[in-house]
Amino acid sequence: MSARFAKRMDSVHRSFIREILKVTAEPDVISFAGGLPNPALFPVKEMSRAAAKVIENDGQTALQYSTTEGYAPLRQFIAARYAEKKGIKVEPDEILITTGSQQCLDLIGKVFIDPGDKVLIERPGYLGAIQAFSVFEPKFETIPLEEDGPDIPDMEKVLADDDVKLYYAVPNFQNPSGLSYSEEKREMTARVLAGKSTIFIEDDPYGELRFLGQDKKPMVRGFLPEKHILLGSFSKIAAPGFRLGWIVSDNATREKLVTAKQASDLHTSTVSQRIMHQYLMDNDIDAHIERIRRSYGRQREVMTEMIGRYFPDSVDCTKPEGGMFLWITLPEGCSSMLLFEKAIEHKVAFVPGKPFYVDGSGDNTLRLNFSNSSEAIIEEGIKRLGRCIREFLAPKTKSPRPVAASPQTARESHV
Amino acid sequence: MSARFAKRMDSVHRSFIREILKVTAEPDVISFAGGLPNPALFPVKEMSRAAAKVIENDGQTALQYSTTEGYAPLRQFIAARYAEKKGIKVEPDEILITTGSQQCLDLIGKVFIDPGDKVLIERPGYLGAIQAFSVFEPKFETIPLEEDGPDIPDMEKVLADDDVKLYYAVPNFQNPSGLSYSEEKREMTARVLAGKSTIFIEDDPYGELRFLGQDKKPMVRGFLPEKHILLGSFSKIAAPGFRLGWIVSDNATREKLVTAKQASDLHTSTVSQRIMHQYLMDNDIDAHIERIRRSYGRQREVMTEMIGRYFPDSVDCTKPEGGMFLWITLPEGCSSMLLFEKAIEHKVAFVPGKPFYVDGSGDNTLRLNFSNSSEAIIEEGIKRLGRCIREFLAPKTKSPRPVAASPQTARESHV
Numbered sequence: 001m002s003a004r005f006a007k008r009m010d011s012v013h014r015s016f017i018r019e020i021l022k023v024t025a026e027p028d029v030i031s032f033a034g035g036l037p038n039p040a041l042f043p044v045k046e047m048s049r050a051a052a053k054v055i056e057n058d059g060q061t062a063l064q065y066s067t068t069e070g071y072a073p074l075r076q077f078i079a080a081r082y083a084e085k086k087g088i089k090v091e092p093d094e095i096l097i098t099t100g101s102q103q104c105l106d107l108i109g110k111v112f113i114d115p116g117d118k119v120l121i122e123r124p125g126y127l128g129a130i131q132a133f134s135v136f137e138p139k140f141e142t143i144p145l146e147e148d149g150p151d152i153p154d155m156e157k158v159l160a161d162d163d164v165k166l167y168y169a170v171p172n173f174q175n176p177s178g179l180s181y182s183e184e185k186r187e188m189t190a191r192v193l194a195g196k197s198t199i200f201i202e203d204d205p206y207g208e209l210r211f212l213g214q215d216k217k218p219m220v221r222g223f224l225p226e227k228h229i230l231l232g233s234f235s236k237i238a239a240p241g242f243r244l245g246w247i248v249s250d251n252a253t254r255e256k257l258v259t260a261k262q263a264s265d266l267h268t269s270t271v272s273q274r275i276m277h278q279y280l281m282d283n284d285i286d287a288h289i290e291r292i293r294r295s296y297g298r299q300r301e302v303m304t305e306m307i308g309r310y311f312p313d314s315v316d317c318t319k320p321e322g323g324m325f326l327w328i329t330l331p332e333g334c335s336s337m338l339l340f341e342k343a344i345e346h347k348v349a350f351v352p353g354k355p356f357y358v359d360g361s362g363d364n365t366l367r368l369n370f371s372n373s374s375e376a377i378i379e380e381g382i383k384r385l386g387r388c389i390r391e392f393l394a395p396k397t398k399s400p401r402p403v404a405a406s407p408q409t410a411r412e413s414h415v
Numbered sequence: 416m417s418a419r420f421a422k423r424m425d426s427v428h429r430s431f432i433r434e435i436l437k438v439t440a441e442p443d444v445i446s447f448a449g450g451l452p453n454p455a456l457f458p459v460k461e462m463s464r465a466a467a468k469v470i471e472n473d474g475q476t477a478l479q480y481s482t483t484e485g486y487a488p489l490r491q492f493i494a495a496r497y498a499e500k501k502g503i504k505v506e507p508d509e510i511l512i513t514t515g516s517q518q519c520l521d522l523i524g525k526v527f528i529d530p531g532d533k534v535l536i537e538r539p540g541y542l543g544a545i546q547a548f549s550v551f552e553p554k555f556e557t558i559p560l561e562e563d564g565p566d567i568p569d570m571e572k573v574l575a576d577d578d579v580k581l582y583y584a585v586p587n588f589q590n591p592s593g594l595s596y597s598e599e600k601r602e603m604t605a606r607v608l609a610g611k612s613t614i615f616i617e618d619d620p621y622g623e624l625r626f627l628g629q630d631k632k633p634m635v636r637g638f639l640p641e642k643h644i645l646l647g648s649f650s651k652i653a654a655p656g657f658r659l660g661w662i663v664s665d666n667a668t669r670e671k672l673v674t675a676k677q678a679s680d681l682h683t684s685t686v687s688q689r690i691m692h693q694y695l696m697d698n699d700i701d702a703h704i705e706r707i708r709r710s711y712g713r714q715r716e717v718m719t720e721m722i723g724r725y726f727p728d729s730v731d732c733t734k735p736e737g738g739m740f741l742w743i744t745l746p747e748g749c750s751s752m753l754l755f756e757k758a759i760e761h762k763v764a765f766v767p768g769k770p771f772y773v774d775g776s777g778d779n780t781l782r783l784n785f786s787n788s789s790e791a792i793i794e795e796g797i798k799r800l801g802r803c804i805r806e807f808l809a810p811k812t813k814s815p816r817p818v819a820a821s822p823q824t825a826r827e828s829h830v
Binding site for chain 1: 477547657670689
């Protein structure tokens with residue numbers, strides 16, 4: 001008799017971030033750890049009205065089983081929006097509605113990854129993707145992210161033998177770093193990928209949350225042809241509780257993804273899809289997104305300003321033009337895992353960077369979320385964190401320190 | 416470079432039933448093919464009110480990300496209901512809310528099945544489970560179902576070497592057969608499983624839809640201890656469009672399932688969970704289930720009576736005490752795949768039995784759904800099907816017949 005649990009589960013672990021959120025949930029802790037959109041901006045009244053209307057008027061359909069592909073008018077809305085906002089051509093039939101964009105990653109893993117297949121991700125990389133793909137036992141390769149996107153010579157090297165199955169990327173306001181691919185890096189990436197069998201997976205949950213600079217064309221169908229895959233989500237532009245994401249892919253891939261989705265959950269909540277569609281029909285989503293942009297833009301502004309004021313000069317910080325995160329680099333040799341313990345004592349929290357590196361590096365980095373705190377809270381929290389970092393970097397604090405059991409254990413499981 | 420798609424997808428195919436439903440969707444076809452609950456019984460007004468109320472009053476939480484385990488008060492409701500209705504002890508913490516009970520099957524496959532592991536299912540067996548487990552490349556074993564449950568000597572034989580990882584079963588009003596495990600067969604099954612490492616997976620979406628006879632104790636925690644797993648669903652007692660199911664398991668297993676669920680879709684729609692919970696708080700679900708029972712009971716009664724009147728005596732039919740399906744056995748050597756084509760000509764549809772058999776047998780069986788047709792439609796549809804079967808069984812129709820391309824192809828993919 002084999003072991004009780006399947007071997008694949010040895011390489012998958014509970015999300016470090018979700019574990020950390022438990023530590024930071026105490027009411028007097030200011031937390032920049034979570035990756036939550038600001039619930040004060042949720043269109044609560046509009047959603048309540050949309051829900052009552054669509055269930056009352058079309059309940060026998062809105063509460064029933066539906067197709068695996070997703071609600072057709074919702075897919076039409078998404079396709080039309082790609083044409084209007086991004087200038088790319090996507091057919092409604094090429095869109096598969098998923099249970100959040102996390103499910104996109106699970107389905108892609110199921111459909112593409114054989115054990116040992118090479119999967120290229122960014123360094124640092126999105127934790128949800130690392131977790132979802134790990135179930136299917138790939139071999140991860142990484143490319144470092146620079147201020148304007150991936151390191152191109154590194155990319156050429158890792159793709160040289162054409163033995164990389166997938167290249168997963170978040171080109172706009174990446175989680176965790178907040179960094180984006182410049183126009184030039186997009187072009188260069190497309191040139192490196194041309195003629196390779198590698199499939200580029202472009203995850204774009206934050207693309208519409210731009211508060212500075214110019215919108216960029218999507219990689220997929222902007223710089224790269226149809227065989228590549230584009231992911232989207234309503235979580236950051238409307239609300240995440242619906243669990244509504246989507247995959248854009250060519251027909252052969254969509255066929256496989258639909259089969260995998262049937263086996264996974266039959267279809268995404270009809271109720272979620274219908275309420276969201278009703279909301280989109282009855283309201284101006286662009287005006288709503290503009291409110292989010294303005295608010296997050298101010299919050300990021302305040303956070304950057306406070307970091308300038310309270311952090312020592314030896315600490316680096318990214319300057320994202322959108323999204324929800326800032327990325328901090330401490331001086332070489334400083335451990336953000338150890339800083340985390342200190343920060344909790346100072347009643348302020350963040351996510352240490354190491355879990356975002358599959359190669360075990362990145363211990364001197366950390367992620368700050370600015371979307372889910374008011375400007376006043378950001379000011380107070382960054383002041384606390386600045387004080388904490390200064391103490392941490394001061395010579396007298398360099399003596400050996402005890403290691404916190406829970407985050408350390410969880411981190412090890414991700415290395 | 417390896418093949419474009421992962422090897423595991425070679426053994427998974429689009430659901431035959433979902434393909435068949437396209438053929439049967441024409442408005443003049445009477446379809447007993449689908450497995451849909453009757454939407455005329457959905458509590459539409461109550462759900463509309465619950466949705467408006469919970470989003471309006473608690474929108475910032477109801478539309479936000481939530482925990483992977485599921486909404487705590489909903490898990491408390493389910494646990495309390497097990498105590499009250501089934502007399503078994505389940506802690507809220509032992510319950511994981513899933514995106515429909517189809518996701519239970521996916522998570523179980525992920526967490527337990529290594530390629531080549533033996534998985535025991537019923538013959539005929541539930542297609543959704545065959546599909547979900549196939550992704551993880553098990554070796555299926557089968558036990559024939561008799562009128563009162565599994566064939567015990569067969570079970571003893573297949574479990575003798577203690578090398579079967581999972582035994583998946585639907586002990587109440589099974590899909591597709593409508594058959595149930597008797598009290599005696601439950602006891603005998605538990606006795607065979609005692610001391611084996613095999614984990615029994617009890618799927619119970621229909622258990623509350625009993626219109627005749629006495630309720631049975633669940634296998635898991637009724638006849639079998641904690642290490643076994645129990646699945647539930649709101650799809651048949653409230654509405655399936657929410658995609659709300661659950662898994663009851665011991666703590667070690669739940670830990671693994673939660674990790675797998677984080678990687679799969681983070682958590683089930685908060686919106687779905689909150690609306691369902693609000694509905695359950697503000698309404699009498701027992702009174703609602705009683706309405707479903709009475710209605711399905713009458714529909715099954717009419718279908719059985721009409722079969723007695725219009726089908727030839729050589730055709731057998733199960734007499735389920737609940738659920739949504741009847742199971743028909745044609746005389747040996749008759750193909751329900753061929754009958755299906757004939758039936759479509761007669762403007763009546765069913766699901767041929769063969770896809771429910773992983774061993775390629777069962778070609779003389781078929782499934783009829785009675786939950787989703789009015790009594791008048793059932794009368795007319797069974798009359799048509801009876802005429803069709805009589806023609807089909809008459810000697811003159813025994814000449815070689817052409818084989819329909821689409822269902823035949825789809826069927827082959829399931830054998």
